[in-house]
Structure formats: structure tokens, C-alpha cells
Amino acid sequence: MSNTKTESAKVDPAVWRAVWTVLVGGLAVLFDTTIVAVGLHTLAGDLHTSVATIQWVTTAYLLALGITIPITGWAQRVLGSKRLWITALTLFLIGSVLSSLAWSAGSLIAFRVVQGVGGGVMLPLTAALVVQAAGGKNLGKIMSVVSLPAVLGPILGPVVGGLILQHLHWSWMFWVNVPFCVAGIVLAALMLPKDGPIRRMPLDVLGFVLMSAGLVGVLWGISNSSRTGGFSRTDVATPLIAGLVLLIAFAAWALRRKASALVDVRLLKHWPLASSSILLFLSGITLYGAMLLLPLYFQELRGTTVLIAGLLLIPQGLGTLASRSIAGKLSDAMGARWLVVAGFLIALLGTLPFAYANAHTNEWWLMAALFIRGIGLGVVTIPLMALGFRGMERADVPDASIITRIATQVGGSFGAAVLVVILAGAAVGASSTASLTDAFQQAFWWATGFAGAGVLISLVLPGRLPEQDE
CATH class of the missing domain: 4.10.860 (DNA Excision Repair, Uvrb; Chain A)
Structure with missing residues (x-):
């Protein structure tokens, strides 16, 4: 019996080849998102436009994702996974090169749309491609590796962005994507299994x-x-x-x-997918929404530079990096429910110190809290990513991936917006450090409360599923 379990715990080398291939390309998308976020003020100055206009560099990319994500499942069935991945990564590469050569705000916004189309395909396709290659087995272990770009992006993105903006021209924010895209295309051509013939399917x-x-x-x-x-x-x-x-x-x-x-919404009758999508939406609000507050806290209240703020946030990424492997193994062994409950609770404990923090709170204490918060991020997201595909038929994986990706994307955007609105409302008329401190503390109390809601709602998740015994 133990030998059978040991064999089932092994991941086919072909699956790992698919995993590492999509990881390389995925790093380009995650780095791009986090690097560009810290450079908007620099772009506004260098391109001689307002901050309101330059915000469209982010908004246009986000809207292009929204247009493209829904069509990914259909495109995968028509073209095949390998062709679609290479096409999407090539589009992202073209968009990156064009963005680096942009001569105005308008041209940069247009080229970001090209990037967004490529990224909008890659985000759901990453999970679908890997889950199909794995045949639904060892999903926790595999998702702990697939999530690596999401871990490294917040760690390295702000630091790389800060270094580029401090020492190089802003165009290098986009040139840095090129090596990942080129390597990803070559690896995909060599490592991903060959597609069948192109199919005719009505859209x-x-x-x-x-x-x-x-x-x-x-x-x-x-x-x-x-x-x-x-x-x-x-x-x-x-x-x-x-x-x-x-x-x-x-x-x-x-x-x-x-x-x-276009997307078979009947799949939401499958409770593992429905419940994981609900919690992925909430985790976007609870966990990733607060990520917008943290650099603002360090820069606006404590007066740090973009680069220093990025360095201070590294412990959060290290916490996620440290927890993702054990979270993947525990997800396969014990299911999602109690693991996600524990993850939200850990994230709550890591967020709570910021609800009391001021401009002079010890930085080492805050970095320790960020490390704990990062552990919570990994413990929540990895079992949720795996849960949505538990017991799913291979043909349904593309649609399931689209549903979970939309839940995460909208949840993260909504969470960031809600917390910014709360912060802005509390900071109205703030003319002193004390009043600005109070505004940040209120926003972090809300973030802590959302994590508490996550603890309670996670109790509806299924426990260890029969499929995991196979």
C-alpha cells in the first residue's frame, strides 16, 4: 500500500518539463506587472503627461486581459496548447519590445494592449496546460512550483523596478522581459508535446x-x-x-x-471549483489588495524611496517562498479546508501589526510580520489553486482555469480598489503625520477584517477528496 502511494506521489518527468517551460514565460508576465506598477510617476514625467493619463498604461493592460481571458479555452481547443502558448508568448514579446521603444504616452498605452492580449492568454493557459499534463494528480505539489512566478514577482519586481528607475532609462522596464520571452519560446518549441491538427470549432x-x-x-x-x-x-x-x-x-x-x-458555467456545480473560486476572489481582496497598501505605507508615511520600499517587502515574498512547498504537500495529503483556514489566520496575524504601526515602528518588527504574512499567502493560495481542478475531466480543465483566473483577477483588482478608497477617505484633510498614520491604520484594520472573513468562509471548503487517494 505504501509503495502504491509512493509511486502515485511521483510526478512524471514530462510533467516537470511542461511546468518549468511555462514558468520561464510566466516570469515575464509577473515581472512586467510588478515592475511597471512602481514606474508610473517616472513615466508621467519622462513622457510629459499627467499621472491620470499614464494610469492608462496599467488600465489598458488590465482591460486587454479582460477581453482575452474568456477566449483562451476556445483558442486552446482549436489551436492546441503548444501553438497557443508560443503565439501568446510571442505577442507578449512583441508588445514588450514595442513598449520599450514607445515615444509617447499614447503609443505606450497602445503597445501595452498588445502585451495584455498575450498575457491574458498566458495566465489561464499556464494552469490548464500543466493540470492537463499532470492528469489531475499531485496537484498541490505541482501548483507549489507553478506559483513560483507569483512568488518571485512581488519579491523581485519592485526591487528590479527601483534599480532600473534609479540607474537606467525607463525603457529597461520592458526590455527585461525579452530574455524570459525568448527563452520561454525556445523551451516551449522543444519541451511541450506536439499538438494535433488544428480543429474547426464555432466560436x-x-x-x-x-x-x-x-x-x-x-x-x-x-x-x-x-x-x-x-x-x-x-x-x-x-x-x-x-x-x-x-x-x-x-x-x-x-x-x-x-x-x-464560450465558458461552460455548469462546471460551477462542481463544489471544489465553485468554493475555490469564491475563496480565490476573497483572497484577492484580503491578501493581494493589502499589497498595494504596504509600499504606500513605507513611501508616504515613512518617506522611503521606491527601491527601499521594495527591499523592505522582500520578507513577505520569502515567507511565501518558504511555505509553498510544504503547502503543496499538505494540500495533496489533507485537502484544502483546514489548510486554507490556517493560511488566512496566519495572514491575519501578519497583517495585524500594521493596524498599529506608525511612522516610527521598528522596521525589523514589521519585516518579521511581513514574513509571517507571506507564509499565510502561500498556505492559502496553493491549495485553492489545486482545489479548483480536483476531480475535473481533462476536457473541462480550460474552462475551469478561466473561471479561477477571473475570480483571482477581479478579486485582486476589487480588493486593491476598496482598500485605496478606504485609505483615501480616511486621509481626506490629513495635514499631519498623526492623521495620515490614522488613515493607514484604518485601512489595515479593514485588511485584517477581510482576512478574518476568509477564516470563516474557508470552513465551507471540501476536505480531503476521494480523488486524492488514487
Whole structure:
């Protein structure tokens, strides 16, 4: 019996080849997102435009993701995983080179759309490709490796971005993607299994229009909420409500279309997928939303540079790096429920000290809290990523990957927006360090409260599933 379990715990070398191949390309997308985030003010100055305009460098990329993510499952079935991965990574490479050569804010925004189209395919395709290669086995162990770009991005992105902005031209924020893209394309050509012939499959055009437009509306509305007025703004409420209506219309349309829908929403009857999507959305709010507060706290309240803020955040990434391997093994052994409960609780404990922090709180104490918080990040996200695919048929994996990716993307965007609105509202009229401190403490109390909600909601997750015994 133990020999059987030992054999089942081994991962096929072909699966590891697929994992490491998509990791190399995935690093380009994750680095790009975190590096560009720290460079917006520099871009505004060098391209002679306002911060409001340069924000579209991020917003346009986000909206391109929203348009592209829903079509990934259909494209994978038509082209095959290998062709689609190489195509998407090539698009991201072209977008990166063009962005580095941009001569104005308008050209940079347009080239970021090209990047967003490539990235929008790669994000859900990464998980789908690896899960299909693994045949649904050892998902916790595999996801602990697949999550590596998400771990390294927050660790190295702000540091690399700070170094580039301090010592090099801003264009190097995009040139740094090129080696990863080129290496990823070569590895994919050599390592990924050959696709079958290109298939003819009708595209659910109405479903694509409804879902893409709905996601764009939601993401656009959320991105506008960071401005003065928050969620009460017309340019927030209108696209947000319209987006939600369109997504509801898509769900109704998809239920009629069944398996021929752009994304088969009937998969949400599978409780592991439905529950993991709910918690991935909440984890985006709880865990990743607070990531926006942390660099702001160090820069605005403590007066650090972008580079120093990035260095101070490294312990959080190291905590995630340290916990991901054991989280993957425990996920395969004990299931998701109690592991995710523990992860949210650890994240809560790591966030709580910031609800009491001021401009003079000991930095070593805060970095220790960030390390603990990072452990919580790894313990929450890895079993949730694996859970959504437990017991899933191979043909359904692309749609399951799209659903979990959308939950994570929208949750992260919504969480960041909510916490920024809370911070901005509390900081109105703040004319002293004490009042600004109070504003940050309020925002971190909300982040801590969201983590507490995660602890409670995680109790609805399934425990150890029968499929894991096989």
C-alpha cells in the first residue's frame, strides 16, 4: 500500500518539463506587472503627461486581459496548447519590445494592449496546460512550483523596478522581459508535446461579446474607483453595474448553450471549483489588495524611496517562498479546508501589526510580520489553486482555469480598489503625520477584517477528496 502511494506521489518527468517551460514565460508576465506598477510617476514625467493619463498604461493592460481571458479555452481547443502558448508568448514579446521603444504616452498605452492580449492568454493557459499534463494528480505539489512566478514577482519586481528607475532609462522596464520571452519560446518549441491538427470549432460570438464586455466594464469601473469620490463616481458605478448585468446575461446565455458556450458555467456545480473560486476572489481582496497598501505605507508615511520600499517587502515574498512547498504537500495529503483556514489566520496575524504601526515602528518588527504574512499567502493560495481542478475531466480543465483566473483577477483588482478608497477617505484633510498614520491604520484594520472573513468562509471548503487517494 505504501509503495502504491509512493509511486502515485511521483510526478512524471514530462510533467516537470511542461511546468518549468511555462514558468520561464510566466516570469515575464509577473515581472512586467510588478515592475511597471512602481514606474508610473517616472513615466508621467519622462513622457510629459499627467499621472491620470499614464494610469492608462496599467488600465489598458488590465482591460486587454479582460477581453482575452474568456477566449483562451476556445483558442486552446482549436489551436492546441503548444501553438497557443508560443503565439501568446510571442505577442507578449512583441508588445514588450514595442513598449520599450514607445515615444509617447499614447503609443505606450497602445503597445501595452498588445502585451495584455498575450498575457491574458498566458495566465489561464499556464494552469490548464500543466493540470492537463499532470492528469489531475499531485496537484498541490505541482501548483507549489507553478506559483513560483507569483512568488518571485512581488519579491523581485519592485526591487528590479527601483534599480532600473534609479540607474537606467525607463525603457529597461520592458526590455527585461525579452530574455524570459525568448527563452520561454525556445523551451516551449522543444519541451511541450506536439499538438494535433488544428480543429474547426464555432466560436460562441455572443458569449464572447457578453463576457468580455462584462469583464471590461467591471475592471474599468474598479480601476476608476481609486480617484477622488471612490465608488460613488459616475465613471465607476456606470461601467461596474453595466459589467455585472452583462456577466449575468452571459451566465444565462451559457446555461442555454451548455457545452457549446464560450465558458461552460455548469462546471460551477462542481463544489471544489465553485468554493475555490469564491475563496480565490476573497483572497484577492484580503491578501493581494493589502499589497498595494504596504509600499504606500513605507513611501508616504515613512518617506522611503521606491527601491527601499521594495527591499523592505522582500520578507513577505520569502515567507511565501518558504511555505509553498510544504503547502503543496499538505494540500495533496489533507485537502484544502483546514489548510486554507490556517493560511488566512496566519495572514491575519501578519497583517495585524500594521493596524498599529506608525511612522516610527521598528522596521525589523514589521519585516518579521511581513514574513509571517507571506507564509499565510502561500498556505492559502496553493491549495485553492489545486482545489479548483480536483476531480475535473481533462476536457473541462480550460474552462475551469478561466473561471479561477477571473475570480483571482477581479478579486485582486476589487480588493486593491476598496482598500485605496478606504485609505483615501480616511486621509481626506490629513495635514499631519498623526492623521495620515490614522488613515493607514484604518485601512489595515479593514485588511485584517477581510482576512478574518476568509477564516470563516474557508470552513465551507471540501476536505480531503476521494480523488486524492488514487
